[in-house]
Structures are given as C-alpha cells and as structure tokens.
C-alpha cells in the first residue's frame with residue numbers, strides 16, 4: 679500500500695510529489711506523461727517568481743527533467759474513483775487499475791467547460807464521463823457524445839462503434855472523425871432530459887429548440903466534477919472545500935491547485951501542493 683496517491687500531474691501534483699519524495703514517503707502519481715496542457719500551452723509566463731517570460735514548453739521540459747532527476751514517475755491513467763474506506767483509500771482508473779493508499783492528494787485541476795443542464799442530475803443514470811467504463815452498456819443504443827477536446831476523439835470513436843447511432847457534439851476545432859453511424863452537430867447541447875434515466879438531449883438551432891431521443895450522454899472532458907471522482911468529498915458546487923492544511927472533509931484526503939478554486943495560477947498550485955504534501959507527512963506521522 680502506498681503512503682499517498684496523487685491524482686493529477688500538473689504543477690500542484692508535481693509540487694506535492696517533490697515534497698513527499700524529500701520526506702521519503704512512498705507514492706503513486708497518476709496523470710499524464712505529458713504532465714498538463716495548462717503548462718505546455720502557456721505562451722509566456724511572467725507572474726511566477728524568476729520567470730522573465732519563460733514559454734510553457736520550456737517550463738514543461740524543465741519539470742520533466744526535474745522529475746527524472748528525482749526519479750519520480752508519472753503513471754499514465756485517468757482516475758475515475760477515489761473511495762474513502764476505514765483506514766485507507768481505494769483508487770480506481772478508467773483502464774481497470776486499482777490501487778490502495780493511506781492518503782490521497784486530489785490535484786486534478788478545475789472542471790472544464792460549463793456544465794450542461796441535467797448533467798449532474800442524470801450522472802450515473804445515463805450520463806457518463808467514461809467511455810471505457812460505461813460504453814458497453816450502450817450496445818446498439820442511441821447516444822449523444824459531447825467531446826470537449828481532440829484528445830478524447832478516440833473515446834468518441836470507440837463509443838460510435840458500439841452504439842447504433844451517435845450524435846456527436848464536438849466542442850473544438852479540427853474534428854477528424856466520421857462514420858455512417860455518426861451525426862455531427864456543431865452546437866452546444868442546452869439540456870439533458872429524462873425521467874428516471876436519460877431520455878434525450880436538447881440543443882438550439884436557428885432559434886429553434888431541437889430534441890434528440892438518446893439512451894445515454896457521454897461527456898468527454900479533461901477536468902471532471904471533483905465529487906464525481908472522489909465520492910463524498912465536499913464541494914461548493916465547483917471546487918473542493920479544504921482547510922488551511924488542504925485537508926478535505928474526508929480524513930486523509932487532501933486537495934490542491936485549481937481544484938480548490940480561484941485564483942487559477944501556477945504560484946497557488948505550487949504552494950498548495952507543498953502544503954498538502956506536508957499535511958500528508960504530518961497525518962502519517964501522527965498515525
């Protein structure tokens with residue numbers, strides 16, 4: 679069992695990992711080998727101490743070298759469940775991984791995109807964030823797939839191969855996916871509707887409300903609502919609530935960076951990641 683599992687691989691996660699490493703704690707960092715788009719895509723950074731206009735790509739390269747030097751490895755994966763158990767946490771990933779730890783640090787960034795009306799209400803009742811977890815449930819059914827970034831196109835493709843019909847809402851430029859069973863709709867869905875389960879999705883076209891009958895809606899996006907990853911974690915509706923030690927309402931579960939709210943900035947992510955890791959060390963030592 680790990681002392682800690684860090685969910686994410688952005689600056690908050692990296693800062694936490696460096697501090698855990700310095701304190702000789704065992705940990706697993708689950709995220710992206712490429713760290714975070716929010717690092718590599720920054721044009722020039724001027725508001726971070728000693729950075730006189732460093733580019734995002736240069737910043738990302740420095741971080742990768744630092745992780746390598748410290749022998750910190752990012753385990754590629756997307757966490758889809760953090761379960762607080764009596765004295766430990768179970769953490770699951772979309773590709774079927776299952777890990778255990780004494781503590782958890784949530785550092786997976788802020789939820790991307792505006793929530794669609796009905797998204798929260800029908801989560802688990804037809805709304806899913808995970809193609810590989812829930813795709814098979816929609817074999818030969820009609821689905822809507824709201825895809826927020828090109829990097830999720832392969833998941834949309836996978837879903838379209840399973841479903842009888844896929845209404846694809848790509849919310850980015852440069853879509854490279856088509857097929858007989860796919861109908862593209864270049865709009866933002868306005869509402870997910872249903873009764874016990876999802877029955878349809880609404881969108882507007884030329885001022886006219888359109889309704890599509892679907893059995894499920896997949897929303898493929900980078901940042902997910904925190905309470906859809908860590909069950910039972912308290913939020914203010916968007917961000918995870920923490921105290922000054924970055925402790926959440928779940929004992930042993932800490933959060934840092936954009937996931938805890940504004941300002942969305944590197945300096946805050948680094949500071950909070952550091953505090954969260956120190957709190958993990960204190961928590962483990964107290965035990």
Ligand SMILES: Cc1cc2nc3c(=O)[nH]c(=O)nc-3n(C[C@H](O)[C@H](O)[C@H](O)COP(=O)(O)OP(=O)(O)OC[C@H]3O[C@@H](n4cnc5c(N)ncnc54)[C@H](O)[C@@H]3O)c2cc1C
Nearest residue numbers: 686687688689690714716756757786787935936942943944
């Ligand atoms: C284009 C751009 C430019 C910016 N420029 C600046 C700037 O100049 N100065 C500044 O201060 N701030 C800037 N920001 C804001 C800054 O990037 C963020 O505040 C900061 O990166 C937040 O770090 P974080 O670690 O909390 O989250 P993120 O960097 O968002 O990292 C979250 C990580 O978690 C991973 N993740 C998400 N969900 C899961 C999951 N379920 N399982 C596992 N991993 C997951 C993601 O892949 C990512 O690696 C910029 C943002 C953007 C988008």
